[in-house]
Amino acid sequence: MKVNLNQLKDEFKRYLKRRNMKITQSRLDLIDLLASYGRHFEVEELVNWVASRTDRRVSRSTVYRTIKLLQEFGAIKEVIKQNNRTIYEFVVGKPHHDHLVCVECGKIIEFVNEDIENLQDEVCREYDFEPMNHRLEIFGICSECRKQT
Amino acid sequence: MKVNLNQLKDEFKRYLKRRNMKITQSRLDLIDLLASYGRHFEVEELVNWVASRTDRRVSRSTVYRTIKLLQEFGAIKEVIKQNNRTIYEFVVGKPHHDHLVCVECGKIIEFVNEDIENLQDEVCREYDFEPMNHRLEIFGICSECRKQT
DNA sequence: TATCTTAATGAAAGTCAATCTCAATCAATT
DNA sequence: AATTGATTGAGATTGACTTTCATTAAGATA
Numbered sequence: 341m342k343v344n345l346n347q348l349k350d351e352f353k354r355y356l357k358r359r360n361m362k363i364t365q366s367r368l369d370l371i372d373l374l375a376s377y378g379r380h381f382e383v384e385e386l387v388n389w390v391a392s393r394t395d396r397r398v399s400r401s402t403v404y405r406t407i408k409l410l411q412e413f414g415a416i417k418e419v420i421k422q423n424n425r426t427i428y429e430f431v432v433g434k435p436h437h438d439h440l441v442c443v444e445c446g447k448i449i450e451f452v453n454e455d456i457e458n459l460q461d462e463v464c465r466e467y468d469f470e471p472m473n474h475r476l477e478i479f480g481i482c483s484e485c486r487k488q489t
Numbered sequence: 490m491k492v493n494l495n496q497l498k499d500e501f502k503r504y505l506k507r508r509n510m511k512i513t514q515s516r517l518d519l520i521d522l523l524a525s526y527g528r529h530f531e532v533e534e535l536v537n538w539v540a541s542r543t544d545r546r547v548s549r550s551t552v553y554r555t556i557k558l559l560q561e562f563g564a565i566k567e568v569i570k571q572n573n574r575t576i577y578e579f580v581v582g583k584p585h586h587d588h589l590v591c592v593e594c595g596k597i598i599e600f601v602n603e604d605i606e607n608l609q610d611e612v613c614r615e616y617d618f619e620p621m622n623h624r625l626e627i628f629g630i631c632s633e634c635r636k637q638t
Numbered sequence: 639t640a641t642c643t644t645a646a647t648g649a650a651a652g653t654c655a656a657t658c659t660c661a662a663t664c665a666a667t668t
Numbered sequence: 669a670a671t672t673g674a675t676t677g678a679g680a681t682t683g684a685c686t687t688t689c690a691t692t693a694a695g696a697t698a
Contacts, residue, residue, distance in 0.1 A: 362645055362694050384684075399648045404685065421570035424656070424684065440618045449616055456608050460627060463600050468632035469589045476625040478609060483617035511665050511674055533655075548677045553656065573655065573685070 343433035345375050348415070355413050366398045370406045374416060374430045380448055381428055383407055420448065420477055438476035444485035492582035494524050497564070504562050515547045519555045523565060523579045529597055530577055532556050569597065569626055587625035593634035 352371055353363050373386065383404060390398040398406075407428070410416045419439055420427035427448070436457065440449040456476070464471045501520055502512050522535065532553060539547040547555075556577070559565045568588055569576035576597070585606065589598040605625070613620045 360645085364646060364694070366647075382684095397648095401649080401686080402647060405646085424573070426684085440613065440616060440620075442618075443621065449618065451612050451616065453608060453612055456605055456612075459602060459605050459608070460625075463602055463605075464589065464627065464629065467589060467598055467600065469591075469598065469627070469629050470631075470635060471589075471627050471629040472592065473629075474625065474627040476609075476623065478613065478618070478620050478623040480613065480618050480620040480622075482619075486619060509674085513665075513675065515676075531655095546677090550657080550678080551676060554675085575655085 343375065345372070348375065348432055352413060352415070361409075365396065366402050367406055367409070369396060369398060370403065371410065371415065374410070375432070377430060379429075380419065382425060383428070417473070419475065421475070422477075422479075438478070440478045440480065440482070442482035442485055443479050444481050447482050447484075449482070492524065494521070497524065497581055501562060501564070510558075514545065515551050516555055516558070518545060518547060519552065520559065520564065523559070524581070526579060528578075529568065531574060532577070566622070568624065570624070571626075571628075587627070589627045589629065589631070591631035591634055592628050593630050596631050596633075598631070 349368065349371060352367075356363055356367070369390070370386070373389070374381075386407075387400045387403045390403060391400075407416065411418070411428075415430060415432050416428050417431050418426050419429050420441055422441065435452055437450045437452045438456070440451065441447075442449075460471070460474060463469075498517065498520060501516075505512055505516070518539070519535070522538070523530075535556070536549045536552045539552060540549075556565065560567070564579060564581050565577050566580050567575050568578050569590055571590065584601055586599045586601045587605070589600065590596075591598075609620065609623060612618075
């Protein structure tokens with residue numbers, strides 16, 4: 341699915357205004373970076389990336405602060421929590437999906453399953469629970485790693 | 490479901506022997522504690538508990554090491570990963586279940602849904618992925634917290 | 639455009655869960 | 669009882685993440 345970056349940034353700017361927050365270069369830089377990143381990422385990875393740039397640098401604090409902000413905005417999500425690492429992904433323009441995580445090689449496989457989503461909603465109704473978001477991680481061994489042994 | 494503690498401990502002892510590990514007092518103490526604990530827990534909670542005992546103390550290192558061991562043995566599971574906290578539960582004798590987590594009050598609701606489990610297995614077959622364990626966390630607001638506002 | 643207000647930023651210190659190190663201790667085999 | 673090797677505890681260390689606070693920049697106002 342194609343995402344219009346300008347449209348996204350406009351929405352983000354409106355979001356910031358609504359919250360009386362400022363449209364800063366760092367924030368726009370990070371949304372640019374993430375929109376073009378194209379893979380799962382960890383925050384420290386971004387920290388290193390922006391620290392290695394010669395032109396405009398963004399500090400670790402700002403990266404962490406902006407990641408939290410972009411999560412609230414809804415552009416990124418924590419998708420895997422394993423050991424003491426958090427793996428994020430940029431979700432704009434992607435349908436909701438869950439993940440298979442290979443504990444051997446670390447590969448992450450995304451899958452979409454509408455039935456599982458519906459059953460979850462059903463469960464929430466049953467408990468009168470209002471869901472905001474969820475995370476389903478299936479840990480196991482991928483076919484390639486199983487072949488290797 | 491009732492669990493036979495002695496039977497569990499015997500299995501654990503066999504498990505240790507198979508791995509050339511020793512049956513130590515600390516390990517048996519911790520399995521005792523957890524079997525009678527009766528609620529979700531964090532490791533630091535146990536560390537404090539065993540540190541406050543006057544009779545036999547167990548160090549932080551040993552608690553963490555034993556928690557990892559009991560996870561491999563299959564007696565406990567990481568069920569919630571939120572912020573930088575890990576919440577565990579003792580799963581012996583309980584059917585597999587997933588969790589609704591209230592982000593307001595922290596309440597944890599367990600639910601069993603066989604259909605979701607089956608669909609997950611189906612997805613794994615589709616990707617030729619061998620599942621070892623999984624974690625489904627649904628974050629949202631429970632009915633009580635919704636009433637309060 | 640210059641001025642002003644207030645939010646954002648960076649650098650460094652701080653926090654906290656979890657792991658590691660290594661000398662001393664204990665389990666269990668002989 | 670002696671031997672071997674795993675386990676333990678205390679404290680240091682790591683690593684992700686947050687906080688602090690002085691400085692800087694956004695953007696509203698005149």
